[in-house]
Amino acid sequence: MKNRLGNLKKSLPKHRVDAFLISSVSHISYLTGFSHFSTEEREAYLLVTRKKNYIFTDGRYSEAVKKEIKNCALVELGRGVSFGEALGNIKKTEKIRTLGIEENDLTVSEFRTLQKAGFKTTEVFLESLRIIKEDWEVKHILAACRLSDQAFDHVLKKLKTGVSEKEIAWEMELFIKSHGGQLGFESIVAFGKNSSVPHHHTGETQLGKKDGSFILLDFGARVRGYRSDMTRTIFWGKASEKQKKIYQAVFGAQKKAEEYITNNISKTVLASEVDRVSREYIKKEGFSDIPHSLGHGIGLEVHEAPYLSPRSKHGLERGMVFSIEPGIYTPGFGGVRIEDLYLLQKKNLKQLTGAKKGLIEL
Amino acid sequence: MKNRLGNLKKSLPKHRVDAFLISSVSHISYLTGFSHFSTEEREAYLLVTRKKNYIFTDGRYSEAVKKEIKNCALVELGRGVSFGEALGNIKKTEKIRTLGIEENDLTVSEFRTLQKAGFKTTEVFLESLRIIKEDWEVKHILAACRLSDQAFDHVLKKLKTGVSEKEIAWEMELFIKSHGGQLGFESIVAFGKNSSVPHHHTGETQLGKKDGSFILLDFGARVRGYRSDMTRTIFWGKASEKQKKIYQAVFGAQKKAEEYITNNISKTVLASEVDRVSREYIKKEGFSDIPHSLGHGIGLEVHEAPYLSPRSKHGLERGMVFSIEPGIYTPGFGGVRIEDLYLLQKKNLKQLTGAKKGLIEL
Numbered sequence: 001m002k003n004r005l006g007n008l009k010k011s012l013p014k015h016r017v018d019a020f021l022i023s024s025v026s027h028i029s030y031l032t033g034f035s036h037f038s039t040e041e042r043e044a045y046l047l048v049t050r051k052k053n054y055i056f057t058d059g060r061y062s063e064a065v066k067k068e069i070k071n072c073a074l075v076e077l078g079r080g081v082s083f084g085e086a087l088g089n090i091k092k093t094e095k096i097r098t099l100g101i102e103e104n105d106l107t108v109s110e111f112r113t114l115q116k117a118g119f120k121t122t123e124v125f126l127e128s129l130r131i132i133k134e135d136w137e138v139k140h141i142l143a144a145c146r147l148s149d150q151a152f153d154h155v156l157k158k159l160k161t162g163v164s165e166k167e168i169a170w171e172m173e174l175f176i177k178s179h180g181g182q183l184g185f186e187s188i189v190a191f192g193k194n195s196s197v198p199h200h201h202t203g204e205t206q207l208g209k210k211d212g213s214f215i216l217l218d219f220g221a222r223v224r225g226y227r228s229d230m231t232r233t234i235f236w237g238k239a240s241e242k243q244k245k246i247y248q249a250v251f252g253a254q255k256k257a258e259e260y261i262t263n264n265i266s267k268t269v270l271a272s273e274v275d276r277v278s279r280e281y282i283k284k285e286g287f288s289d290i291p292h293s294l295g296h297g298i299g300l301e302v303h304e305a306p307y308l309s310p311r312s313k314h315g316l317e318r319g320m321v322f323s324i325e326p327g328i329y330t331p332g333f334g335g336v337r338i339e340d341l342y343l344l345q346k347k348n349l350k351q352l353t354g355a356k357k358g359l360i361e362l
Numbered sequence: 363m364k365n366r367l368g369n370l371k372k373s374l375p376k377h378r379v380d381a382f383l384i385s386s387v388s389h390i391s392y393l394t395g396f397s398h399f400s401t402e403e404r405e406a407y408l409l410v411t412r413k414k415n416y417i418f419t420d421g422r423y424s425e426a427v428k429k430e431i432k433n434c435a436l437v438e439l440g441r442g443v444s445f446g447e448a449l450g451n452i453k454k455t456e457k458i459r460t461l462g463i464e465e466n467d468l469t470v471s472e473f474r475t476l477q478k479a480g481f482k483t484t485e486v487f488l489e490s491l492r493i494i495k496e497d498w499e500v501k502h503i504l505a506a507c508r509l510s511d512q513a514f515d516h517v518l519k520k521l522k523t524g525v526s527e528k529e530i531a532w533e534m535e536l537f538i539k540s541h542g543g544q545l546g547f548e549s550i551v552a553f554g555k556n557s558s559v560p561h562h563h564t565g566e567t568q569l570g571k572k573d574g575s576f577i578l579l580d581f582g583a584r585v586r587g588y589r590s591d592m593t594r595t596i597f598w599g600k601a602s603e604k605q606k607k608i609y610q611a612v613f614g615a616q617k618k619a620e621e622y623i624t625n626n627i628s629k630t631v632l633a634s635e636v637d638r639v640s641r642e643y644i645k646k647e648g649f650s651d652i653p654h655s656l657g658h659g660i661g662l663e664v665h666e667a668p669y670l671s672p673r674s675k676h677g678l679e680r681g682m683v684f685s686i687e688p689g690i691y692t693p694g695f696g697g698v699r700i701e702d703l704y705l706l707q708k709k710n711l712k713q714l715t716g717a718k719k720g721l722i723e724l
Contacts, residue, residue, distance in 0.1 A: 036563040040401055041665060059653025060561040063693050079653070101470065108465035108473045108485075123470075170539065177532065199422040201398040291421025292440070303403060331425050 004031050005071060008129070009048055015124045017100035021087075021114070022046040022126070024105040026300040028055075030130050032069045035225050037061070042110075046072065047087070049094050056083060083110075088117040100124035127305040131297060132319035138343055138352075140226035141299065141321055144184060145341060145352045147221040148228045151175045152355040155217065159236070159362060161209055165189040165202045168217075176221045184220025184227035185302045191215055195233065196335040198292055198327060210237030210362070214334040220302065227302050229323055230353040231339035234360040243336075246328050247359050249285040250336045253278045253326035257294060257308075258342075261316065261349050268315040271295075271308045271322075278326050279310075287328045295323040298341060320344045321352065366393050367433060370491070371410055377486045379462035383449075383476070384408040384488070386467040388662040390417075392492050394431045397587050399423070404472075407445070408434065411456050418445060445472075450479040462486035489667040493659060494681035500705055500714075502588035503661065503683055506546060507703060507714045509583040510590045513537045514717040517579065521598070521724060523571055527551040527564045530579075538583045546582025546589035547664045553577055557595065558697040560654055560689060572599030572724070576696040582664065589664050591685055592715040593701035596722040605698075608690050609721050611647040612698045615640045615688035619656065619670075620704075623678065623711050630677040633657075633670045633684075640688050641672075649690045657685040660703060682706045683714065 008020065008031065022028055028046045029035040032055065037043045043061065047054040053072040055065055062076050075086050090096065099114065103123040114121055133141070151172050158171045169187040176183060190200035191207055195216035207215070218231040233250075235243065257278040261269050275294040283289060293309030296302075298321055306314035306322055316322070325339030341352040370382065370393065384390055390408045391397040394417065399405040405423065409416040417434040419427055424438050437448050452458065461476060465485040476483055495503070513534050520533045531549045538545060552562035553569055557578035569577070580593040595612075597605065619640040623631050637656040645651060655671030658664075660683055668676035668684055678684070687701030703714040 036561070040663075060559075062653070063559045063691075064561070064563065078655075079651075103470035103474070106470050108463065108468050108470060111470045111473070112465070173539075177535075197422075197425045199398070199426070201426065289441075291424070301402075329425075 005048065005053055009050070009053075012048075012050060012100075015100050015122070017098045017122055017124065018096040019047060019049040019094070019098075020100045020124060020126075021102075021106075022048065023102050023110070026304070027102070027126060027129060029225070030300060032072060034065065034069050036064065042107075045083070047090065049090070049096060051094060054090065056086060084113040084117045087114070087119075091117060091119065098122055102126060130299055131305045131314075132317065133299060133321050133343075134319075137226060137299060138319075138321065140224045141228060141341070141343075142352055144181065144221040144223040144226055144228035145230070145354065147176055147179055147181045147223060148184070148219060148230050149353065149355045150179070151219070151221065152217065152230070152232060156234075156360075156362065159207060159215065161207055164204050164206045165191055165194070166204060169202045169219075172217075172219055180223070182222040184222045184229055187217070187219035188231075189215075189217055189219075190335075191236075193332060193334050196329045196331050196333060198329060198335070198337065207236055212237040212239050212243060212361075214243070214336065215362075216335065216337060218337065218339065225300055227298055227300075228353065229298055229302060229339065229341060230355060231325055231327075231337045232355060232357060232360075233336040233338065234362060236362055238361055239359065243334075244359065245285075246287070246330075246336050249282055249287055250326050250328055250338050251357070251359075252285070253281045253290075254324050254338050254340070256281045257324045257326070258349055261342075261344070265347060265349070268317060271306050271312040271314040271316055272310055274316070274324075275308045275310055275312065278324070282326060282328060290326055291329060292327070295325055295339075297322045316344055318344055318346055367410065367415055371412070371415075374410075374412060374462075377462050377484070379460045379484050379486060380458040381409060381411040381456070381460075382462045382486060382488075383464075383468075384410065385464055385472070386488075388666070389464070389488060389491060391587070392662060394434060396427065396431050398426065404469075409449070409452065411452070411458060413456060416452065418448060446475040446479045449476070449481075453479060453481065460484055464488060492661055493667045493676075494679065495661060495683050495705075496681075499588060499661060500681075500683065502586045503590060503703070503705075504714055506543065506583040506585040506588055506590035507592070507716065509538055509541055509543045509585060510546070510581060510592050511715060511717045512541070513581070513583065514579065514592070514594060518596075518722075518724070521569060521577065523569055526566050526568045527553055527556070528566060531564045531581075534579075534581055542585070544584040546584045546591055549579070549581035550593075551577075551579055551581075552697075553598075555694060555696050558691045558693050558695060560691060560697070560699065569598055574599040574601050574605060574723075576605070576698065577724075578697065578699060580699065580701065587662055589660055589662075590715065591660055591664055591701065591703060592717060593687055593689075593699045594717055594719060594722075595698040595700065596724060598724055600723055601721065605696075606721065607647075608649070608692075608698050611644055611649055612688050612690055612700050613719070614647070615643045615652075616686050616700050616702070618643045619686045619688070620711055623704075623706070627709060627711070630679060633668050633674040633676040633678055634672055636678070636686075637670045637672055637674065640686070644688060644690060652688055653691060654689070657687055657701075659684045678706055680706055680708055
């Protein structure tokens, strides 16, 4: 952890700033090892200057922070001292003029506070801070993948006529939590036509009789802070020819993306190109375009850099972990998505999620 | 729901803006009734103009939004059209000049997009949009309170030597979820000295033998989107005189706050005054100041207006639901917090949480 903060500090001149104000919770967690701040409310800031590191938080966290974050000075907010005042004091002592900020995380109100305190701010792009995973991080992601693989096998046995989407999601959660994990994110369970909504909200819809309807399961686990993400679409009974054709097209689109990366493994592959290859395959097969991006990086957050999308600027490099998840969705009929996680290694693309993905008819 | 959007629209002239750009998820959910957007990532915006309402989201949500949000036009992002471009088009058609924004929610990046699109922005304070609860909202909060009361009774039976904080938190979660609720937030379970950290991170600490150590439980349920929040501190065995003194001081501080509100029920009580009364009582009793605010409103979010804190500008009014939660924390020794939810009614302050709170020695 110390190294991470040290490396970031070394990059101050490159970013042409005197200090970084880190506000995103995952970055704070990544840099300090302290992972207990809420992601729903602003509870902390990390200030990295040439000389020191400061963690700003309130009285609810002071004791824990003092104990667990060794290389940062604690600035306790809320007792008289406001965030702006506290920052202003450090600005003076350390002669900070230019402050690097995360513009895609900091709010306009916070920005105004910095302006009032006299800072000149510059946007710094730190999204690639966590983009290359260390070996121990991959290990945690892999552990999360193993757990979701097992949860998938477990849940297959729980599918029966009359069971609801919510009940299946709960079975998944129970399995993951009673095996030492947390949910990676809120599971998506979509029966029948509901599968045509890429982010269907798991509800009360029940499985009917075995008529071949779609069952889409998109879920993940979290182990030691690191997440997995996987989607499987299976059939409740015999799939029709039309359904099989859709399934094979999605399966093929995922394969195309894998192959494109593998065939170009010695170069830096553009994430946008991978997205394009998969997308074009689906259109060539006669289906409508994927209504979302092809994939995303994953780690402390479920969606993080690199992004595999048409507008992405990322190049894929060794040590990156990301999803490939094409999908075809027909409103009123249903949809298929297949999603796996991959680690890009020197000589190959290693799939991390392991649940079976041939066409499954239950 | 239609009324809520209509009322907001009527307030455009008062706020001196041509349109509101609503970005906070709870507000979008409150105004549209659609509650499936993630709170962890930006997935939607709501634009309320004089003539129309627009919901901006991406392909993952289009189908669901079309079905469930009737009074808003859907603007699908991601397929060629960017957020800035889409907004710019509406700006032209509807001749919008001044745009009201939530500066404490919108990011600096988003703000720059608005600037590029030519908008003049004004901060609008919409935090009081949800501050007065309708009767049916109170009903849902009350249902969440009932569920947490029951969870508390249930969990008392699960306390035994050797059980860990995490196991107790899981028992709580299991109870709440298997009774149709969701967690209101991540439960805090703190044994012994851990209770001196107001936001202790529930961990592996186990209950020892009955030596009178503190057990602090801070948790809540969520029912139909609405949350409860309650803290109880109990004793594992006989409490010492010192512990009893702390407990009585906290109990008294909560009572002082209640009485202050009740005695001034016919006027508009300042939230900051309630905070002061309770805080001063604790100091007068010889303990150190509460290291957090006295309370907060609750509803779709676990922390929302009104805030009961020294700097709060809120006046307490009929129909508000909020917590009163004084605490005394002694590092290395332990802490006591007692928290309940209240509804301010015309003639009285109604306590919504119902779990017993006399000194409990197990």
